[in-house]
Amino acid sequence: MGPRPGLSLQMLAWMVLGEWRAQPGRALAAVLAIAVGVGLGLAVHLVNRSALDEFAGAVRSVSGAADLQIQAASRTGFDENLYPQLARVEGVASASPLVELDARIEGGERLTLLGLDPLRAFSVTPNLLGRPIAGDAAGGVTTADALFDQEVITLSAAALQQSGRQVGERVQVNAAGQSAEFRIVGVLEGISGDRPLGVIDIAAAQWRFEQLGRLQRIDLRLAPGADRRSVEASVRALLPAEAALVTPQSEMRRTESLSRAYRVNLQMLALVALLTGGFLVYSAQSLSVVRRRPQFALLRVLGLPARGMLHQVLIEGAVLGLIGAALGVALGAGLAELALRVLGGDLGGGYFSGGRPPLAFTPLAALVIFSLGVTIALLGSLLPALQAERTPAAVALKSGSGEAADVGGLRPPWISLGLLAAGGVAAIGPPVGGVPLFGYGAIALILAGGVGAMPWLARGLLSPLRNLNHPPPSIALAIARLWGAPRQAAVALSGIVASTSLMVAMAVMVTSFRGSVEEWLTQILPADLYMRLEPGLALDPAAQSRLSAAPQAAAVEFRQSFALRLNPDLPPIQVGARGRPGAGAGENLPSAGATVERDGIPVWISEPMARLYKLRPGDTLVLPVAPDAGPEVFVAGVWRDYSNQFGALLMDQAAYSALSGDPDRAEASITLAPGVSPAAAIPALRARLPPALAAGADFAEPREIRAIALRIFDRSFAVTYALEAIAILVGLAGVATTFSAQTLARRKEFGMLRHVGVQRGEIVGMLAAEGALLGVVGALAGLTLGVVMSQVLIHVVNPQSFNWTMETRLPWTLMATLGVALVATSAGAAVLAGRGALSNTAVQAVREDW
Numbered sequence: 119m120g121p122r123p124g125l126s127l128q129m130l131a132w133m134v135l136g137e138w139r140a141q142p143g144r145a146l147a148a149v150l151a152i153a154v155g156v157g158l159g160l161a162v163h164l165v166n167r168s169a170l171d172e173f174a175g176a177v178r179s180v181s182g183a184a185d186l187q188i189q190a191a192s193r194t195g196f197d198e199n200l201y202p203q204l205a206r207v208e209g210v211a212s213a214s215p216l217v218e219l220d221a222r223i224e225g226g227e228r229l230t231l232l233g234l235d236p237l238r239a240f241s242v243t244p245n246l247l248g249r250p251i252a253g254d255a256a257g258g259v260t261t262a263d264a265l266f267d268q269e270v271i272t273l274s275a276a277a278l279q280q281s282g283r284q285v286g287e288r289v290q291v292n293a294a295g296q297s298a299e300f301r302i303v304g305v306l307e308g309i310s311g312d313r314p315l316g317v318i319d320i321a322a323a324q325w326r327f328e329q330l331g332r333l334q335r336i337d338l339r340l341a342p343g344a345d346r347r348s349v350e351a352s353v354r355a356l357l358p359a360e361a362a363l364v365t366p367q368s369e370m371r372r373t374e375s376l377s378r379a380y381r382v383n384l385q386m387l388a389l390v391a392l393l394t395g396g397f398l399v400y401s402a403q404s405l406s407v408v409r410r411r412p413q414f415a416l417l418r419v420l421g422l423p424a425r426g427m428l429h430q431v432l433i434e435g436a437v438l439g440l441i442g443a444a445l446g447v448a449l450g451a452g453l454a455e456l457a458l459r460v461l462g463g464d465l466g467g468g469y470f471s472g473g474r475p476p477l478a479f480t481p482l483a484a485l486v487i488f489s490l491g492v493t494i495a496l497l498g499s500l501l502p503a504l505q506a507e508r509t510p511a512a513v514a515l516k517s518g519s520g521e522a523a524d525v526g527g528l529r530p531p532w533i534s535l536g537l538l539a540a541g542g543v544a545a546i547g548p549p550v551g552g553v554p555l556f557g558y559g560a561i562a563l564i565l566a567g568g569v570g571a572m573p574w575l576a577r578g579l580l581s582p583l584r585n586l587n588h589p590p591p592s593i594a595l596a597i598a599r600l601w602g603a604p605r606q607a608a609v610a611l612s613g614i615v616a617s618t619s620l621m622v623a624m625a626v627m628v629t630s631f632r633g634s635v636e637e638w639l640t641q642i643l644p645a646d647l648y649m650r651l652e653p654g655l656a657l658d659p660a661a662q663s664r665l666s667a668a669p670q671a672a673a674v675e676f677r678q679s680f681a682l683r684l685n686p687d688l689p690p691i692q693v694g695a696r697g698r699p700g701a702g703a704g705e706n707l708p709s710a711g712a713t714v715e716r717d718g719i720p721v722w723i724s725e726p727m728a729r730l731y732k733l734r735p736g737d738t739l740v741l742p743v744a745p746d747a748g749p750e751v752f753v754a755g756v757w758r759d760y761s762n763q764f765g766a767l768l769m770d771q772a773a774y775s776a777l778s779g780d781p782d783r784a785e786a787s788i789t790l791a792p793g794v795s796p797a798a799a800i801p802a803l804r805a806r807l808p809p810a811l812a813a814g815a816d817f818a819e820p821r822e823i824r825a826i827a828l829r830i831f832d833r834s835f836a837v838t839y840a841l842e843a844i845a846i847l848v849g850l851a852g853v854a855t856t857f858s859a860q861t862l863a864r865r866k867e868f869g870m871l872r873h874v875g876v877q878r879g880e881i882v883g884m885l886a887a888e889g890a891l892l893g894v895v896g897a898l899a900g901l902t903l904g905v906v907m908s909q910v911l912i913h914v915v916n917p918q919s920f921n922w923t924m925e926t927r928l929p930w931t932l933m934a935t936l937g938v939a940l941v942a943t944s945a946g947a948a949v950l951a952g953r954g955a956l957s958n959t960a961v962q963a964v965r966e967d968w
Contacts, residue, residue, distance in 0.1 A: 145438065148399045148403075148438050148442070148495070148498075149438055149441050149442040149445065150442070150445075151399070151442070152392065152396075152399070152438065152439055152441075152442025152443060152446060152491050152494065152495055153442040153443070153445035153446040153449055153491075154392075154446070154449070155392025155393070155446065155491060155494070156392060156442065156443050156445075156446025156447060156449070156450060156487055156488065156490070156491040157445075157446040157447070157448075157449030157450040157453055158392075158450070158453070159392060159446075159450070159487050159490070160446065160447060160449075160450025160451070160454070160483065160484055160487045161449075161450040161451075161453035161454040161457060163480075163483050163487070164450065164451065164454035164477060164478065164479060164480065164483070165454050165457050165458055184214070184242050184243065184337035184338060184339055185338060185339055185340045185346070185365075186337075186338040186340070186349070186350065186353065186363060186364070186365060187335060187336070187337055187338070187363075187364040187365075188200070188204065188335065188336040188338070188353070188357065188361050188362070188363060188364070189334070189335050189361070189362055189364050189683065189686075190218075190333070190334040190335065190360060190361055190683075191359070191360045191361065191362055191682055191683045191684065191742040192360065192680055192681070192682045192683070192693070192742060192743055193219070193220070193294075193334070193680050193681070194332065194360070194743065194778065194780075195217070195329065195332035195333050195334040195360070196332065196333060196334075196358055196360045196361040197331065197332070197333075197358065198215065198331050198332060198333045200333070200336065200356065200357070200358065200361065201213060201215045201333060201336055203356050204336055204338060204353060204356060207349060207352045207353060207356070208344075208348075208349070208352065209340055209341055209344030209345060209348065209349040209352070210338050210339070210340060210341065210344075210349065210353075211241075211339050211340060211341040211342075211344075212238065212241045212242055212338075212339045213238065213242070213336055213337065213338050213339075214234060214235065214238040214239045214241075214242040214243060214336065214337040214338075215234070215235055215238065215320060215333050215335075215336050216232055216233065216234050216239075216320070216333065216334065216335040216336065216337065217231075217232070217233035217234075217320055217323035217324055217327075217329050217332070217333060217334055217335075218230065218231070218232055218233075218334040218335045219231045219233075219293040219294055219323070219327060219329075219334070219654070220293065220653045220654065221291050221292060221293035221316065221653065221654050222291070222292050222293070222652050222653050222654045222655075222814075223277070223280070223281045223289055223290070223291060223292075223316075224289065224290035224291070224292070227277070227280040227281055227314065228314060228653060229273075229274075229277045229280075229314035229315060229316050230313070230314065230315050230316070231291060231293050231316045231317075231318065231323065231327075232246065232315065232316065232317045232318070232323075233317075233318050233319060233320040233321075233322060233323020233324065233327075233329075234246060234317060234319075234320050235319075235320045236266065236319070239337075241339065242337045242338075242339045243337060245306065245307075246306065246317050247272075247317075266319060267303075267319065268318070268319050268321060268322035268325070268326075269300060269301055269322075270300055270301050270302070270303040270318070271289065271291070271300035271301070271302055271303070271316050271317065271318050272302070272303060272304040272305065272306055272316070272317045272318075273302055273304075273305060273306065273314075273315070273316050273317075274305070274306040274313060274314060274315040274316070275305055275306070275307075276313060276314045276315070277314035277315055277316055278302070278305060280314055281302075283302060284302070285302050285303065285304065285305065286301070286302065286303075287301070287302055288300065288301050288302070289301075289302055291316065291654075292652065292653070292654030292655055292814065293327050293653075293654040294327045294328060294329065294654060295328070295654065295655060295656035295658075295782055296326065296327045296328055296654070297654075297810060298322075298326040298327065300318060338353070350363060350365070358742075359740055359742040360742035360743075361742075362683055362685075362686045363686065364686045365686075392490070392491060392494055393494065393562075393565075393616065393620070396494040396495065396497060396498040399435060399438060399439075399494070399495050399498030399499060400498035400499070400501065400502065400612060403431060403434065403435060403498065403499045403502040403503075407431060407502045407503075407505055414427050414430075427503070428503045428504065429503075430503075431499055431502055431503035432496060432499055432500070432503045434499065435495045435496050435498060435499025435500075435503070436492060436495065436496055436499075438495050438499075439491055439492035439493070439494065439495025439496060440492055442491055442495065443487075443488045443489075443490075443491030443492050443495075444488070446487075446488070446491055447484050447487070447488055450484070450487070451477070451479060451484075454477055455477050458477055530574075531570065531571045531573075531574045533570060534566075534567045534568070534570035534571035534574070535567065535571070536567070537563050537564070537566050537567030537570060538563070538564055538567035538568070538571075540563045540567075541559075541560040541561070541562075541563030541564035541567060541910075542560070542564075543560075544556045544557075544559045544560035544563060545557060545560035545910050545914050546914075547559075547560075548918075549918040549919075552918075553918075553919075554914060554915045554918035554919055556914075557910055557911075557914040557915040557918060558915065560910050560914065561623070561907050561910050561911070561915075564903065564906060564907055564910070565616065565619060565620065565903065565907065568615060568619065568899065568903040569611075569612050569615055569616060572611045572612060572615060572899065575895070575899055576600065576611060576892075576895055577601065579894075579895050579898065579899075580597060580600055580601055580891070580895070583597050583891075584597060584601060590883070591876070591880050591884075592880045592881075592882075592883030592884040592886075592887055593883075593884075593887050595871075595876075595880075595884040595887075596884045596885075596887035596888040596891060597887075597891070599884070599888060600888060600891060600892070611892060611895060611896045611899065614892070614893070614896030614897075614899075614900060614940060614944070615896055615899050615900045615903060616900075617900075618896065618897065618899075618900025618901065618903075618904060618936065618940065619899075619900045619901075619903035619904040619907060620904065620907070621904065621936070622900060622901055622903075622904025622905065622907075622908065622933060622936070623904045623905075623907035623908040623910075623911055624908075624911070625904075625908075625929050625932055625933075626904065626905060626908035626911075626912070626926065626927075626928060626929065627908050627911040627912055627916065628835055629927050629928070629929040629932075630908075630912055630924050630925060630926050630927040631831075631916070631922075631924055632828070632831060632832075632835075633924075633925075633927040634760070634924035634925060634927075635760045635827065635828070635831055636824070636828065638708055638758060638759075638760055639820075639823070639824045639827055639828075640820075640824070641706065641708050642706065642707070642708065643820040643823060643824065644706055644820075645675070645787040645788055645789050645820070646788060646789055646790040646796060646799075646819070646820075647787075647788040647789075647790060647796050647799060647800070647803075647817060647818075647819060648785070648786070648787055648788065648817070648818050648819075648820070648823060649785065649786040649788065649803070649815055649816065649817050649818075650784065650785050650815075650816050650818075651784040651785070651811060651814050651815055651816075652814035652815075652816070655784065655810070655811055655814045655815075656782035656783060656784045657676065657782060657783050657784065657786075657807075657811065658781065658782055659781050659782075661807060661808060661811065662674075662676055662783060664806045664807075665786065665803060665806050665807065667806075668799075668802060668803055668806050669791065669802075670790060670791055670794045670798070670799040670802045670803060671788050671789065671790060671791065671799070671803065672789045672790060672791045672792070673698070673788075673789040674786055674787070674788050674789075675696065675697070675698050675786065675787040675788075676771070676783035676785070676786050677694060677695060677696045677771075677783060677784075677785040677786065677787065678694070678695040678771075678774065678780070678782070678783045678784060678785065679692060679693065679694040679695070679784070679785065680692075680693055681693070682741070682742070682743065682767070684731065684739075684742075685731075688730060688764060688765075689764040690764070691727055691762070691764060691765035691766060691767055692761075692762045692765070692766040692767070693741070693743065693766075693767050693768075693769070694766065694767070694768045694769075695768075695769055695770070695771045695773075695774035695775075695783075696768055696770075696771060696787075697768075697770045697771055703720075703721075703722055703768040703769055703770045703771075704720070704722050704754060704755060704757075704768070707722060707755070707757040707768070708757055708758040709755060709756070709757055709758075710725050710728075710756045710757055710758045710923065711735065711755065711756050712735060712755070713735060713754055713755035714735040714736045714752070714753070714754055714755065715754070716736070716752060718738075718750070718751065718752045719749060719750075719751040719752070719769065719770075719773050719777075720751070720752060720753075720754035720769070720770070721741070721751045721752070721753060721754060721767050721768065721769045722753075722754055722755050722756070722757050722767070722768045722769075723753055723755075723756055723757075723765065723766070723767050723768075724756070724757055724758070724759035724762060724765055724766040724767070725756060725757070725758055725759065725917075725921055725922060725923060726759065726762065726763055726764055726765045726766070726920070726921030726922065727764075727765030727766060727767060728753075728756045729917070729921040730764065730765055730921060731765065733753050734753065734756075735753050735754065735755055735756060736752065736753060737752065737753045738750050738751065738752045738753075739751060739753070741767075741769075741777070743774070743777050743778045749777050751769065758922075758923065760922060761827075763920055763921065763922075764921075765921075788803070796817075796819050800817045803817070804817070868881055882949055885948040885949055886945045886948060886949045887945075888948055889944040889945035889946070889947060889948030889949065890941050890944060890945040892944050893940045893941035893942070893943065893944030893945060894937075894941055896940055896944070897936070897937040897940045897941060898937075900940070901933055901936075901937060905928070908926070909926065912924060912926055
C-alpha cells in the first residue's frame with residue numbers, strides 16, 4: 119500500500135496561483151485590506167513611541183543625574199527650608215534646589231524658567247549649567263563669571279531660536295507677574311528635544327520674580343549603594359502637603375498617561391480596519407471555496423485526503439496575510455514618518471508640545487503587528503477551510519458550484535444571540551489598567567453576533583418581498599435567488615456589515631462628542647467678552663479696580679487658574695478661582711449630578727476628576743494651595759468639563775484669596791454695558807491696563823473662543839476622520855470585489871437561464887436587483903449594528919478612556935449618504951461583474967454539463 123497523497127509544493131503553487139489568476143481583484147482586495155490595517159496600527163504605535171522617547175529624553179536631560187525629584191504641587195512652591203532637611207537624609211549624596219516658573223519671552227514665546235544654584239547643580243544636573251560663550255559676543259563674560267551673574271540667562275537651542283535673538287543680546291522675561299531683563303550668554307547644549315528652557319541664578323529667580331523663601335523643585339542624587347526604598351520613605355516623611363516625591367518611573371507613567379487613551383483609541387480604530395480586512399478575507403475565501411468545489415472534489419477522487427483541502431485554504435489565507443502584513447509594515451513606517459512631519463508626535467491630539475521627533479522604529483512592535491495581520495487572515499480563512507474539508511466529494515461533483523447545498527432550513531441563531539448577549543454583559547465591565555478592554559471586547563462580540571446572524575436576518579428582511587404580486591421577472595428571480603441561498607447572501611453581507619457598522623459607530627461617537635462640546639461651550643461662555651493675560655502677567659487689585667470702573671463694562675468677573683498636582687502618577691489638575699460676589703463658583707456650570715450644601719469651603723470638580731480621584735459630592739480633600747498647609751475642602755458638586763481630560767476644580771474667589779494670599783488675577787469675564795459693541799470696548803478696556811499688561815492682554819468674543827475650540831477638536835480627531843475614510847474605501851472595495859467574485863461563479867446558472875428563454879437584459883436586471891437588495895439589507899443591518907456599538911463607545915469606552923460623558927447625536931446625513939453609496943456600489947458591482955460573466959455564450963457556460 120503506497121503512501122497517502124498529500125499537497126506537494128508544486129500542486130500548492132499551481133492551485134494558489136491559478137486561483138489568483140482567475141480572481142486577481144479578490145486577492146488584491148484582501149491583501150490591501152490586511153495591509154491597511156497593519157500599516158495603520160504600526161504607524162500609530164511608532165508615532166507615539168517616537169513622541170514618548172523624545173519626551174523621555176527631554177525629561178532625562180533636564181533631570182540630569184537626579185534619582186529623585188521633589189516637585190511643588192502648585193506654582194506657589196514650598197518652603198525652601200525643606201532643602202537642608204532633605205540634603206541631610208541618609209542615603210542622599212547631593213541635593214540641588216530649583217525655582218521653576220512658567221515664563222514668556224517678550225514677544226510672545228513661552229518657556230520654562232529655571233533658577234538654580236550652580237555649585238549644587240554641578241553634581242546633579244550639570245547640563246543645565248550651559249556653555250557660556252566668552253568674548254565680545256557675550257560682552258566679555260567668562261564661564262566662571264556667568265555662573266553667578268544675576269543679570270544673565272542661558273537658553274536652550276529651541277528657546278534661543280524662538281526668541282529671535284542672538285547670544286550677547288538682551289531679552290525681557292515675564293514670570294509670576296513680574297518682568298526682568300537678562301543678557302543671553304550661552305546655549306544649553308545638553309537639552310534634547312525642542313523644549314524651550316531658560317536658566318538663571320537661583321538668587322536672581324527668587325529676588326526678581328518674588329519667590330523669596332520658596333522653591334518649586336529639589337533634585338536628589340542618591341549615594342552609591344543606598345537603599346532606594348528606605349530613602350524614599352525617609353523623604354516622604356519630611357514632605358509638606360504642597361510637595362510631592364516624583365521618581366523617574368512615576369514621571370514616565372504620568373507622561374504616558376497624557377496620551378494613553380488617545381493612543382489606545384487610535385490603535386483600536388486601526389484594528390477595526392484590520393478586522394474589516396479579516397472579514398473581507400473570509401468573504402473572498404468563502405466564495406473561492408464555493409466556486410472551486412468541483413476542483414476540490416476532483417482532487418478528493420484522485421486520492422487527496424479531506425485534511426488536504428483544509429490545509430490548502432489555510433495556506434492560501436496565510437499567503438494573503440503574509441503579503442498584506444509585509445506591505446503593511448512598509449506602509450506603517452512610511453505613514454509614521456509622514457505623520458511625524460505633518461502632525462507631530464501627538465497626531466494632532468495636542469498632548470505633547472514641541473517640534474517633530476525623529477522616527478523610532480521598534481522591530482518587536484512591527485513583528486507583533488505583522489503576526490497579528492497574518493493571524494487575522496488565517497482566522498478569516500478558517501471557516502471556509504472547514505467547509506472545504508467537510509463537503510463530501512460526491513455532493514460537490516453533483517452540485518457543481520455548490521449552491522444547492524445552501525438550500526434548506528437555517529439553524530436558529532442561538533450562537534449569534536449568545537454573542538450579542540455576551541457583548542451586553544461585557545459592556546458593563548470596569549476598565550483594566552485604565553483601558554476599556556471590556557468595552558472593546560463588547561464591541562467585538564456584538565459585531566461577531568451581528569455578522570453571524572446575517573443568514574437569519576437576510577431572510578427576515580426579504581420575507582415581505584416574497585408576497586409581492588406579479589413582480590417583474592428580474593425582481594422575482596433576484597428574490598428567489600437570495601431566499602434560496604441565504605448563506606451565500608450572508609457571505610456577501612459580512613464584509614458590508616463589518617465595515618459599515620464599525621465606521622458608523624465611530625461616526626456617531628465623534629458626532630455626539632462634537633455636538634456635546636459645542637453645546638457645552640455655549641453654556642460656559644455667557645459673557646460678552648473674555649480677557650486672558652500671557653503667562654507670567656497678572657492684574658493686581660489696583661488694575662482690577664481700574665478695569666471694573668470702565669464705563670463700557672456693566673460687570674467684570676476676575677478669575678485665576680493654575681495647575682495643581684495631587685498625585686505624582688497623574689498629570690496636574692486645573693484649579694480655577696471664579697464667581698461673582700453672592701453667586702459663587704458654581705454659577706452657570708453644566709451640572710452632572712446633585713449638589714451638596716454644608717459648612718466648610720465648597721469646591722466643584724469636573725467629571726474626569728471625580729472619576730480619576732474617586733470623589734463624589736460631599737467628599738473632602740486637601741488642596742495644597744496655601745503657603746503653609748493645605749486646607750480641607752468638600753465637593754459641592756460635579757460639573758461637565760471637556761477642556762481638561764485629567765480633572766479640573768473650581769472654587770470661590772474669596773476662598774481662594776483667603777487660602778493662598780494671592781489677590782492677583784490673570785483672567786476676566788466681561789459683560790458689556792447696553793449698546794456697547796465688543797469692537798468698541800476692547801480698545802477702551804486695553805487703555806485702562808498698565809502698559810506692561812496691555813501688550814500681553816488677549817481679548818476674545820465667545821464665538822471666537824468656540825471657533826478655536828472646535829478647530830482644536832477637529833484637529834485632534836483629524837486622524838480619526840482619516841481612518842474612517844480609509845475604512846469606508848476598504849469596505850466599498852470589498853463589497854465590489856465580493857459581488858464580482860460571487861457573480862462570476864454563477865456563469866452556468868446564467869447559461870441555463872438563457873437556455874430557458876430569459877433575456878440578457880433581464881439577467882442583468884436580476885443582478886442589479888440582487889445587488890441593490892443586498893445593499894439595502896447590509897445598510898440596514900450595518901447602520902443598526904453601528905448605532906448599537908456606538909452606545910458602547912459613548913457610554914463605556916469614552917468615559918473609561920477620557921472620563922467624559924455625552925449625549926448621543928446621530929449624523930443623519932452621513933448615514934443616509936453611506937446607505938445610498940452601499941446600495942449603488944452593490945448594484946453597480948453586480949451589474950459590471952454580470953456583464954463579464956455573460957460575455958460567453960450560453961452553450962459554452964453549460965457545455966460541461968452535457
